[in-house]
Amino acid sequence: SAVISQKPSRDICQRGTSLTIQCQVDSQVTMMFWYRQQPGQSLTLIATANQGSEATYESGFVIDKFPISRPNLTFSTLTVSNMSPEDSSIYLCSVVDGYEQYFGPGTRLTVT
Amino acid sequence: GQQLNQSPQSMFIQEGEDVSMNCTSSSIFNTWLWYKQDPGEGPVLLIALYKAGELTSNGRLTAQFGITRKDSFLNISASIPSDVGIYFCAGRPQGGSEKLVFGKGTKLTVNP
Numbered sequence: 001s002a003v004i005s006q007k008p009s010r011d012i013c014q015r016g017t018s019l020t021i022q023c024q025v026d027s028q029v030t031m032m033f034w035y036r037q038q039p040g041q042s043l044t045l046i047a048t049a050n051q052g053s054e055a056t057y058e059s060g061f062v063i064d065k066f067p068i069s070r071p072n073l074t075f076s077t078l079t080v081s082n083m084s085p086e087d088s089s090i091y092l093c094s095v096v097d098g099y100e101q102y103f104g105p106g107t108r109l110t111v112t
Numbered sequence: 113g114q115q116l117n118q119s120p121q122s123m124f125i126q127e128g129e130d131v132s133m134n135c136t137s138s139s140i141f142n143t144w145l146w147y148k149q150d151p152g153e154g155p156v157l158l159i160a161l162y163k164a165g166e167l168t169s170n171g172r173l174t175a176q177f178g179i180t181r182k183d184s185f186l187n188i189s190a191s192i193p194s195d196v197g198i199y200f201c202a203g204r205p206q207g208g209s210e211k212l213v214f215g216k217g218t219k220l221t222v223n224p
Contacts, residue, residue: 001157004154031210033211041216042200042214042215042216042217043155043200043214045211045212048210048211092154092155096210099143099160099162100145100157100160101145101157101202101212102157103147103154103155103156103157104154105153105154106152106153106154108152
């Protein structure tokens with residue numbers, strides 16, 4: 001199974017600033033996703049990170065707020081821009097390996 | 113959009129008891145995945161199911177893909193304290209999309 005690492009594991013940020021989260025996979029994968037998990041909630045898909053092209057965003061999420069890069073098949077970044085307290089969540093990177101889907105350890109973001 | 117109804121929302125059991133939780137949908141799914149999430153961690157894949165009627169075990173865990181393809185259950189036998197966590201079902205709807213639909217989770221508490 002794919003092994004996924006994320007950096008940072010957690011951060012506390014000021015309102016109005018931006019944070020970039022990195023996701024590294026130990027093998028080349030085609031499908032890579034970014035999810036948000038608000039406190040006590042289930043997982044919500046933000047976008048599909050496409051290698052070499054713009055990410056595909058889900059309803060309610062826009063590129064200006066959550067720009068994503070995917071320069072190759074093992075790495076992606078998600079930026080949370082112009083943060084507000086409502087952005088306080090766990091952000092998770094996820095990949096499909098075969099038919100199975102795996103998640104990274106998450107980045108716990110607190111916005112003050 | 114498609115939704116998964118996961119129940120129960122929470123369970124409080126004694127160590128040694130068996131546990132059962134399930135997910136249902138009004139639409140057909142091609143894949144069912146069960147995850148466990150510990151506090152502060154990303155979801156960990158427990159069991160993946162790909163065929164209607166499939167019954168798969170992973171240690172004390174057993175999961176089944178419903179015959180109608182609209183439901184799945186997860187059983188945990190002889191629960192132990194480390195089974196504590198939130199269990200999520202997830203499925204890939206019929207239609208070929210790689211995007212998972214998640215249940216809202218079952219929070220399991222095991223009293224020693």
